[in-house]
Structures are given as structure tokens and as C-alpha cells.
Amino acid sequence: xxxxxxxxxxxxxxxxxxxxxxxxxxxxGLAELCAKAGGRLAGTKAHTDAEKWTRGRMKSIGLSPVxxxxxxxxxxxRGSCKVTIVRPDLGEIPAEAHGFAPSGxxxxxxxxxLGPGLRDDFDARRKALKGKLAFIGEKPPAGxxxxxxxxxxxxxxxxxxxxxxxxxxxxxLLPQTGMCAQEEASIPSVGLSLEDGAKLKRLIDSGKxxxxxxxxxxxxxxxxxxxxxxxxxxxxxxxxxxxxGGHLDAWDLADGAVDxxxxxxxxxxxxxxxxxLPQPPRRTVRFALWAAExxxxxxxxxxxxxSWRKMDAHVAYLNFDMPGDPDRLLLCGRQAEVSALxxxxxxxxALGVTQxxxxxxxxxxxxxxxxxxxIPVLSVLGSLVGxxxxxxxxxxxxxxxxxLPSLLRTTACAxxxxxxxxxxxxxxxxxxxxxxxxxxxEEEGVADAIEGADCRMVE
Ligand SMILES: [Zn+2]
Numbered sequence: 001x002x003x004x005x006x007x008x009x010x011x012x013x014x015x016x017x018x019x020x021x022x023x024x025x026x027x028x029g030l031a032e033l034c035a036k037a038g039g040r041l042a043g044t045k046a047h048t049d050a051e052k053w054t055r056g057r058m059k060s061i062g063l064s065p066v067x068x069x070x071x072x073x074x075x076x077x078r079g080s081c082k083v084t085i086v087r088p089d090l091g092e093i094p095a096e097a098h099g100f101a102p103s104g105x106x107x108x109x110x111x112x113x114l115g116p117g118l119r120d121d122f123d124a125r126r127k128a129l130k131g132k133l134a135f136i137g138e139k140p141p142a143g144x145x146x147x148x149x150x151x152x153x154x155x156x157x158x159x160x161x162x163x164x165x166x167x168x169x170x171x172x173l174l175p176q177t178g179m180c181a182q183e184e185a186s187i188p189s190v191g192l193s194l195e196d197g198a199k200l201k202r203l204i205d206s207g208k209x210x211x212x213x214x215x216x217x218x219x220x221x222x223x224x225x226x227x228x229x230x231x232x233x234x235x236x237x238x239x240x241x242x243x244x245g246g247h248l249d250a251w252d253l254a255d256g257a258v259d260x261x262x263x264x265x266x267x268x269x270x271x272x273x274x275x276x277l278p279q280p281p282r283r284t285v286r287f288a289l290w291a292a293e294x295x296x297x298x299x300x301x302x303x304x305x306x307s308w309r310k311m312d313a314h315v316a317y318l319n320f321d322m323p324g325d326p327d328r329l330l331l332c333g334r335q336a337e338v339s340a341l342x343x344x345x346x347x348x349x350a351l352g353v354t355q356x357x358x359x360x361x362x363x364x365x366x367x368x369x370x371x372x373x374x375i376p377v378l379s380v381l382g383s384l385v386g387x388x389x390x391x392x393x394x395x396x397x398x399x400x401x402x403x404l405p406s407l408l409r410t411t412a413c414a415x416x417x418x419x420x421x422x423x424x425x426x427x428x429x430x431x432x433x434x435x436x437x438x439x440x441x442e443e444e445g446v447a448d449a450i451e452g453a454d455c456r457m458v459e
Contacts, residue, residue, distance in 0.1 A: 030402060058268070058287060066230040068229075069306070074220070076218060078252055102218065119147065172394070173195050234281060243286045247264075255398050259397055266320045269411035273411070293365065316421045323407075326381070329358070330378055331357055338359060361446050372455035372457050373455075434459050
């Protein structure tokens with residue numbers, strides 16, 4: 001790979017950063033979205049309202065064309081969920097069903113303690129789990145990555161468990177939701193609060209046998225939903241496209257302000273900043289708010305599938321999903337190419353981007369189909385501040401957790417990065433081949449994700 005540096009003219013960098021750091025339109029817009037269409041799970045009226053709101057917003061920013069890309073997908077709507085500890089008689093404890101939990105279920109069974117719920121824990125208790133409730137109430141040991149809830153759920157199903165109870169890893173008496181399966185699950189799966197999980201764990205450790213009852217009802221079906229796409233046409237190479245996106249849908253328990261209202265606000269904020277420049281960048285920038293990420297990363301995957309023949313024209317994808325207080329750039333799985341971001345990083349240092357470029361591949365978000373397609377994937381990452389970390393997938397994901405300075409700083413960094421990708425004469429990143437993608441997955445320790453993946457791999 002040639003040593004091409006991504007740069008941005010100083011006057012444009014100043015203009016973009018100045019605008020992004022002083023314009024709070026998309027922060028205010030996010031408050032509006034949360035009020036109008038909070039808890040916008042794909043397939044609900046709130047999601048349709050959010051699609052309409054986004055289309056209007058993109059048009060008012062000046063993007064053109066703005067279109068809804070619709071598709072049909074399995075959807076899930078929460079009904080009732082009751083978890084009762086029947087032995088010892090502790091009564092009902094707060095719980096939330098995981099996405100795609102059955103339309104109806106009532107089970108009563110003893111708990112089997114799976115510690116932090118790693119693969120080894122499931123293997124060791126496989127026999128004991130049959131007909132029982134898999135209980136995960138511990139954090140994984142330091143340095144060990146927790147498996148995704150849907151993996152743990154799959155292991156529980158394989159062992160013949162009657163259900164799964166998963167405690168949150170953050171305090172606040174807040175059960176977490178999230179997907180457990182891609183279609184109606186065969187057994188119930190629920191989130192408990194960290195505190196209730198810890199209480200049950202203490203009882204188990206003191207030698208008590210615990211029996212719980214889970215009763216739940218949900219609506220499982222299929223619906224039409226839509227990605228919202230808006231273009232800023234390139235002035236010289238309009239056929240080449242930089243896509244910047246984040247998911248519009250959000251869990252129903254709250255307003256989806258942080259996950260992923262903040263990502264939406266960044267994408268729209270970048271649109272506003274770039275559309276306000278004296279002239280657009282050389283390449284087309286496509287702003288995308290994806291549908292149905294929370295229920296299986298569906299919208300971005302559909303986009304990549306539908307655009308497959310035009311994927312070569314997609315020169316980069318930038319993803320924003322709960323962006324946080326920016327401290328580093330992300331260049332997924334491209335360790336050999338991080339030096340190309342050196343100048344860019346220096347330019348953004350004053351905004352907090354002081355850490356080395358990360359090359360990790362987190363596949364639990366919309367960048368997944370793009371990485372499989374070999375497209376260069378970038379982002380701006382940071383830690384969550386202002387209580388945003390503990391509200392993930394809970395009833396506390398409300399607008400008060402949105403931290404204005406972080407949001408504006410991320411928007412400024414994202415605008416600079418997007419502009420540089422859309423403007424630079426020679427792109428420092430090329431589309432990867434299937435072999436290169438596989439090697440990157442190995443280098444980043446996520447090779448397991450390749451087999452059986454629902455995303456198409458580049459040849
Ligand atoms: Zn998210």
C-alpha cells in the first residue's frame with residue numbers, strides 16, 4: 001500500500017470544526033426525535049414516524065435525492081414479562097424479555113448457575129442444564145470478552161435449557177434488553193438487573209436451590225421498514241460514494257437517545273456541516289440512517305445486498321453507534337494502513353483524538369456487512385460520559401444522558417474524516433479481497449464470526 005496521507009485543507013478543517021462545535025441543531029433535533037419517536041423498534045409506528053422525521057430532516061438540510069429504501073423483515077413487539085422467584089419465596093423481580101423471546105411462554109424450573117456464561121461454563125454444565133433455567137449473574141474475569149447474549153442463548157438452547165436469565169453488568173436496578181435470536185425463539189430469555197442477579201448468585205453460593213417462573217407474551221410477525229438515505233452529490237466524481245451511517249431504530253424501553261440517537265445526530269450533523277460548505281467535496285457522500293439494527297443488523301445488510309453490484313464504487317463506510325467522547329479513530333482490520341491517518345489524527349488532537357488508531361472489528365453493529373464486503377470502514381470512537389454507559393438497552397436511555405460537548409466533538413471529527421475521504425485525490429484505502437478480509441478477522445481475533453455469517457463475503 002503506497003504511503004498516501006489523508007489530509008484536509010486547513011481552511012476547510014477550520015470551517016468544519018468551527019461550524020460543528022457551535023451548531024447544536026442536531027442535538028436539538030435529537031430531543032425532537034426522542035419526543036416524537038422514542039423507543040422506535042423496527043416494525044412499530046414509532047419507527048415509521050422516525051423514518052418520516054429523518055426524511056424531512058435530510059431534505060431540510062439540503063440533501064438530494066432523499067429516499068426510503070424499504071424491505072420486509074421479521075419484527076418483534078414486547079408484551080408482558082413476569083419473573084417470579086418461587087423458591088425461596090422472594091416474589092416478583094423486575095425483568096425484561098429479550099428481543100424475539102417467544103410469543104407466549106410459561107416455565108417454572110430450577111436455576112443452573114453458569115458463572116459469567118462463557119463457552120466453557122456452558123460446556124461444563126451441559127447435562128445439568130437440560131430442562132432448567134440457565135442463569136448468568138457474574139461479570140467475565142478481567143481481560144476476558146463476554147460472549148454476545150445471542151451466543152449464550154444459542155448454547156442454552158443447544159443444551160436443552162428451559163429458558164435463560166441474564167443479569168446486567170451495570171448497576172442501577174435496570175434490566176437490559178437486546179436480541180436473543182433472529183426469529184421467534186423456542187425458549188424464553190430475560191434480562192435481570194445487576195442487583196437482582198447478584199442477590200440470586202449470593203443465595204446460590206450459600207447453597208440454596210432456586211426455582212423461578214417466567215411468564216411472557218410478545219407479538220412476533222413481519223413488517224415493512226425502511227432505511228433513510230440522502231445524498232450530497234460529489235462535484236467531480238459523483239459516481240464514487242462515501243457512506244456515513246448509523247442505526248435509526250432503538251429499543252422500546254426508553255427513547256433510544258444514546259443508542260443510537262447520538263449516532264443519528266452525528267450523521268445528520270456531518271450532513272449539515274458538509275452541505276453548508278461553499279462547494280461539496282469531489283465524491284458523493286451518502287448519509288444513511290439504518291432500520292432494524294437492533295433486531296439483527298438488517299437494514300445495513302439489505303443496503304449492501306441491494307448495492308452489491310455497485311460495491312466497488314463505495315470507497316469507504318463510516319459507522320456511528322453510541323459514539324461517546326472522541327479519543328481515537330477507527331480503521332477496521334487494517335493495521336498495515338493506519339499510518340495513512342497520521343496527519344488526520346494530528347489535525348484532530350485538539351478535539352481529544354490523542355489515542356492510537358484502533359483497528360478492532362466490532363461486528364455487533366452496522367459496520368459488519370461493509371467489513372464482509374471488503375469496504376474500508378472507519379469511525380471516531382470514545383468512552384461514554386454523562387451516565388450514557390449504564391443506560392445501554394435499558395429504560396434509562398433517555399435524552400438527559402446525551403452529552404452535548406462529546407456529541408459536537410464527535411461530529412466535528414466525523415465531518416473532517418468524511419470530507420477527507422470524499423475529497424482526497426488518491427484514496428489511501430482500497431477494497432479488500434475475501435482473503436484479506438479473512439486475514440483481518442484473524443488478526444483482530446474475530447475469525448469465528450466468518451463461518452455461518454449472514455453477510456456476503458467479497459471474493
Ligand atoms: Zn446501537
